[in-house]
Amino acid sequence: xxxxxxxxxxxxxxxxxxxxxxxxxxxxxxxxxxxxxxxxxxxxxxxxxxxxxxxxxxxxxxxxxxxxxxxxxxxx
Amino acid sequence: xxxxxxxxxxxxxxxxxxxxxxxxxxxxxxxxxxxxxxxxxxxxxxxxxxxxxxxxxxxxxxxxxxxxxxxxxxxxxxxxxxxxxxxxxxxxxxxxxxxxxxxxxxxxxxxxxxxxxxxxxxxxxxxxxxxxxxxxxxxxxxxxxxxxxxxxxxxxxxxxxxxxxxxxxxxxxxxxxxxxxxxxxxxxxxxxxxxxxxxxxxxxxxxxxxxxxxxxxxxxxxxxxxxxxxxxxxxxxxxxxxxxxxxxxxxxxxxxxxxxxxxxxxxxxxxxxxxxxxxxxxxxxxxxxxxxxxxxxxxxxxxxxxxxxxxxxxxxxxxxxxxxxxxxxxxxxxxxxxxxxxxxxxxxxxxxxxxxxxxxxxxxxxxxxxxxxxxxxxxxxxxxxxxxxxxxxxxxxxxxxxxxxxxxxxxxxxx
Numbered sequence: 001x002x003x004x005x006x007x008x009x010x011x012x013x014x015x016x017x018x019x020x021x022x023x024x025x026x027x028x029x030x031x032x033x034x035x036x037x038x039x040x041x042x043x044x045x046x047x048x049x050x051x052x053x054x055x056x057x058x059x060x061x062x063x064x065x066x067x068x069x070x071x072x073x074x075x076x
Numbered sequence: 077x078x079x080x081x082x083x084x085x086x087x088x089x090x091x092x093x094x095x096x097x098x099x100x101x102x103x104x105x106x107x108x109x110x111x112x113x114x115x116x117x118x119x120x121x122x123x124x125x126x127x128x129x130x131x132x133x134x135x136x137x138x139x140x141x142x143x144x145x146x147x148x149x150x151x152x153x154x155x156x157x158x159x160x161x162x163x164x165x166x167x168x169x170x171x172x173x174x175x176x177x178x179x180x181x182x183x184x185x186x187x188x189x190x191x192x193x194x195x196x197x198x199x200x201x202x203x204x205x206x207x208x209x210x211x212x213x214x215x216x217x218x219x220x221x222x223x224x225x226x227x228x229x230x231x232x233x234x235x236x237x238x239x240x241x242x243x244x245x246x247x248x249x250x251x252x253x254x255x256x257x258x259x260x261x262x263x264x265x266x267x268x269x270x271x272x273x274x275x276x277x278x279x280x281x282x283x284x285x286x287x288x289x290x291x292x293x294x295x296x297x298x299x300x301x302x303x304x305x306x307x308x309x310x311x312x313x314x315x316x317x318x319x320x321x322x323x324x325x326x327x328x329x330x331x332x333x334x335x336x337x338x339x340x341x342x343x344x345x346x347x348x349x350x351x352x353x354x355x356x357x358x359x360x361x362x363x364x365x366x367x368x369x370x371x372x373x374x375x376x377x378x379x380x381x382x383x384x385x386x387x388x389x390x391x392x393x394x395x396x397x398x399x400x401x402x403x404x405x406x407x408x409x410x411x412x413x414x415x416x417x418x419x420x421x422x423x424x425x426x427x428x429x430x431x432x433x434x435x436x437x438x439x440x441x442x443x444x445x446x447x448x449x450x451x452x453x454x455x456x457x458x459x460x461x462x463x464x465x466x467x468x469x470x471x472x473x474x475x476x477x478x479x480x481x482x483x484x485x486x487x488x489x490x491x
Contacts, residue, residue: 002222006359007230010350013357015234018349022238022342025261026245033254060261067268070352071275073141 021063028056085292088164091424092288095171097312100281102178103190104134104316107277109324110187110347110367111269114340116448117329120259121266123320123445129263130270131318137274138282138310165413166201167288168420172427173197173406177398179434185323185331185443186394189362194280195220196402201410203403219360224395227350227361228369235346235370239377242338258341265344270317272351273363278313282306322443328368330449331387333375343367343374365395 032053035046069075112126174197181188202210246254282301289295347370354361375383412419
């Protein structure tokens with residue numbers, strides 16, 4: 001009666017998607033914060049780290065855009 | 077229409093439309109918490125700003141899709157050819173039951189599912205009006221009961237893992253400052269939840285109104301919602317969202333656990349992913365249950381984090397009894413409505429009185445944008461500090477100082 005197959009798929013897809021977003025966002029903010037700290041203590045300019053962080057934030061933005069795409073039926 | 081033939085049909089339709097819109101309003105303000113409770117709790121968004129964003133996104137979302145509106149009961153009630161004819165009176169009684177239950181749970185600050193209340197109300201009214209045969213028990217189990225049991229566990233499990241990931245990745249010398257930055261992420265994840273909510277929930281009311289118009293012969297069978305119906309439903313749910321069910325926001329945001337920005341982000345990301353996956357992969361889950369489950373999972377995922385199980389138990393209880401309670405109230409309303417015009421008038425008067433009573437009762441210990449987060453100062457600034465566990469079921473319990481205000485007022489709400 002209950003569709004365990006689709007339940008399982010929903011669970012796995014949700015887990016993978018949420019974990020991916022969290023991993024990307026976490027690495028992004030960690031790099032960003034560390035770079036800022038190093039800049040304050042004059043250890044390094046942190047330019048590379050900040051660039052990488054921005055790329056990660058860009059990835060997060062893409063995922064958000066994909067979320068909007070999924071929500072709005074007119075797009076698909 | 078035999079049971080409502082004595083009442084002028086256009087008057088009855090007008091009554092149902094008004095009730096449906098009021099239900100839509102309660103739906104909005106009941107569910108603001110799903111999207112905005114955690115960003116408000118962590119200070120990612122100011123309360124007023126949060127509800128405004130949610131309101132706008134609900135308004136926009138309502139215009140985006142009318143897919144769900146075409147079938148409100150999703151096969152739950154055997155309607156149409158070979159099944160029963162849902163009358164305007166049944167919809168009227170069903171809405172009364174759903175609204176009563178939504179307001180009762182609001183008064184107690186409990187995040188129950190508005191969809192379950194609506195389905196419950198319709199089921200109760202239809203059972204009295206047309207007998208038990210009108211309900212498909214298989215669909216009831218597979219679409220409502222099982223998902224309701226599974227959704228919170230699934231969401232909690234996902235949020236637990238995601239919280240662990242967020243904490244693991246951001247651990248290190250600057251962990252504390254780093255994790256505050258999750259607040260920015262929270263704004264995006266919670267906005268997605270609000271948008272998804274708008275595209276789904278406003279449609280249920282559109283469906284109810286359209287069904288009524290069709291049943292009354294004002295609209296052709298098989299047609300979708302009229303534009304004015306879409307517009308007023310969108311406005312009603314947006315207004316409800318903006319008014320904000322602050323009591324529920326407080327329970328979800330600060331009552332279940334003391335949410336840190338990292339946890340809030342993890343919970344919202346899990347909720348968003350689960351809701352989007354469930355609506356696109358064919359296993360519908362209640363947003364309310366997913367959102368609350370995620371927060372419990374996030375609470376458990378943090379080292380030395382704590383979940384107030386008393387609050388969680390009350391919420392679970394509310395989930396379990398939502399459908400039957402709305403059904404019972406709707407059944408009584410339908411029973412009375414079948415007495416004729418006086419019965420319907422009686423329903424309307426009793427309904428209005430109870431609604432006014434609940435709002436007046438709510439004003440005795442108001443929760444609004446000013447006191448919605450209570451005073452839990454340590455939770456915001458030191459994510460690793462475990463908050464004292466307070467059994468919320470004991471109203472007289474004296475919690476330690478830091479969280480006294482919040483927990484005491486929460487107790488008042490829940491007791």
